[in-house]
Amino acid sequence: MIRKWKTNSYTNILNTFVFNYFKAERESGELKGQFDVLECRNWINVFAFDSSNQLILVKQYRHGIDDITIEAVAGVVEKGEDHLVAAKRELLEETGHSSDNWTHIGRVSANPAFMNNYCDYYVARDCLKVSEQNLDALEEIDILTLSLEEAHSKVRSGEIHHSLFLAGLGLLSLSSL
């Protein structure tokens, strides 16, 4: 019967733009060890569809893999910000689109093995272009629209490969939307 471990100490080692790194000393019965924990802010992903049911995706350079990805609209939930507010803000900033038709389709843990944060997923329907992009200082984002079937095809070919996009497809396949 799996139980939660007891935390003996929890020490902040290093803080960066993306994460704060902690060492946790924990024990369970006769087991005892030190474990890496990254504290990150929560994230949102938006599966945004326009009035023609085309998925609005973003193409950008990603520093982790030093390569270009195609992904859903996504971003960080700011401190004290509501998830839905963050989702609407990111859709507007990254694509200039807005929607009055939002549905929360699920929440995943980013990586429970060593990260403490979650990603909330929204579907936005009938998105309309209402402004230009409003990007962060170090962001460059192209927009592309694909049918869901075309997006599936790019997953099968490996061109779309972000784990959080795939997790969103998983949630979408289980939702009634």
Add this chain to the structure above:
Amino acid sequence: MIRKWKTNSYTNILNTFVFNYFKAERESGELKGQFDVLECRNWINVFAFDSSNQLILVKQYRHGIDDITIEAVAGVVEKGEDHLVAAKRELLEETGHSSDNWTHIGRVSANPAFMNNYCDYYVARDCLKVSEQNLDALEEIDILTLSLEEAHSKVRSGEIHHSLFLAGLGLLSLSSL
């Protein structure tokens, strides 16, 4: 038109059990900045089904969220190890099961924004119990079996929430298996 950024420097800041942390100084046109990169080993996930088509899942305490999760069989690909060999090894170690029927269903990037690694997904069919668990020194793992429909139900209820499990469901829904 999105282009790859140029790397001016790439500096190792800190090495831990789970990741090696680097600062990359990069530029693109007039944009220039420092970016966090975590180098991690690649991972594998196994969607393991027994001869009754029940999904063999693992329940364990996870240090990132300080809570208990239900997940697919998963683990790290050791240096120089083949992905499929790692998948077979993890299935045997975590559950004592073995299979002669393996299919690679896809690969995702863990988080291209700041991580450099990938996770390969396998479906293993007709798994048989051939040994006891053989866990790492600091692992405690319970095994449970669910139909795929029961697993879907636990995703909908939020009881299963690991992003990499959900990504696997996304891949599974797009495969012909």
